[in-house]
Amino acid sequence: MTVNCYDIVIILDPKLTENNVKDLITKSKKVISSAGGEILTEDNWGIRKISHPIKRNRDGFYYFMKAKLNGDKINEIKYNIKVMEGILRINLIKSLVEVVK
Numbered sequence: 001m002t003v004n005c006y007d008i009v010i011i012l013d014p015k016l017t018e019n020n021v022k023d024l025i026t027k028s029k030k031v032i033s034s035a036g037g038e039i040l041t042e043d044n045w046g047i048r049k050i051s052h053p054i055k056r057n058r059d060g061f062y063y064f065m066k067a068k069l070n071g072d073k074i075n076e077i078k079y080n081i082k083v084m085e086g087i088l089r090i091n092l093i094k095s096l097v098e099v100v101k
Contacts (some may be wrong), residue, residue, distance in 0.1 A: 003071070005094070010062070014087055024084060028063075031081055032069070036073060043065075044063055045062035054089055
């Protein structure tokens with residue numbers, strides 16, 4: 001079992017209300033923590049242009065998190081977040097820089 005730092009970018013549907021966005025982010029954090037992950041930092045990037053349309057959307061609501069995750073649970077986390085209604089895309093990339101607490 002290897003624990004590494006990962007950068008997670010979640011792109012949500014820009015048509016969602018503010019409350020729906022908060023709910024989806026909370027659910028995503030629960031998925032990460034239930035898989036044994038620890039969220040180190042998070043940042044709301046807001047609505048930005050997408051280079052290629054995703055599900056006919058040219059914009060997306062971006063949310064960034066840096067987390068410590070078990071490498072064996074990556075696919076499970078990605079799947080459980082990706083299938084949520086309102087999530088356009090999730091990118092989960094191994095971070096090159098570790099965050100020291």
